[in-house]
Amino acid sequence: MAAPHDVPTAAQLVAAVREFLETDVLPEVEGRVRFHTRVAVNVLGMVEREIELGPSQAAAHADRLDRLGVADDAELAGAIREGRFEEDELLGVLTAAVRDKLRVANPPYAE
Incomplete structure (x- = not known):
């Protein structure tokens, strides 16, 4: 939690709204409204997972990019297009990046 904010945290607020929609609203609606719910x-x-995992994932990603000698994803993409890396150099970095994204977007797919 970042100062000056008190509890509930942003993550707790998001979780409360998600749980309300999931337990109270979803069972009561049908059709289009059910889909959108x-x-x-x-x-x-x-959003919950990004709030929770985002800072550590960002730090790990920055570290991986630094080890490759690039500043950001755009520079990494350019370096890949230029053929600056061997496949084995990139495989671990790109796999870790995709797994981090999946841990936020759809955790079962990360494994």
Whole structure:
């Protein structure tokens, strides 16, 4: 939690709204509203996970980029296009980046 904010945290607020939609709203709606409620539940879950995991994932990603000698994803893409890296150099970095994204977007797919 970042000062000056008190509890509940942003993550706790998002979780409360997601749980409300999932337990109180979703069972009571049908059709288009049910579909959009499911989408909202999934989006809020992603936001929760990004709030929780984002800072450590960002630090790990920056470290991986630094070890490759690039400043950001755009520079990495350019270096890949230029053929500056061997495949084995990139495989671990790109796999870790994709797994981090999946841990936020759809955790079961990360494994």
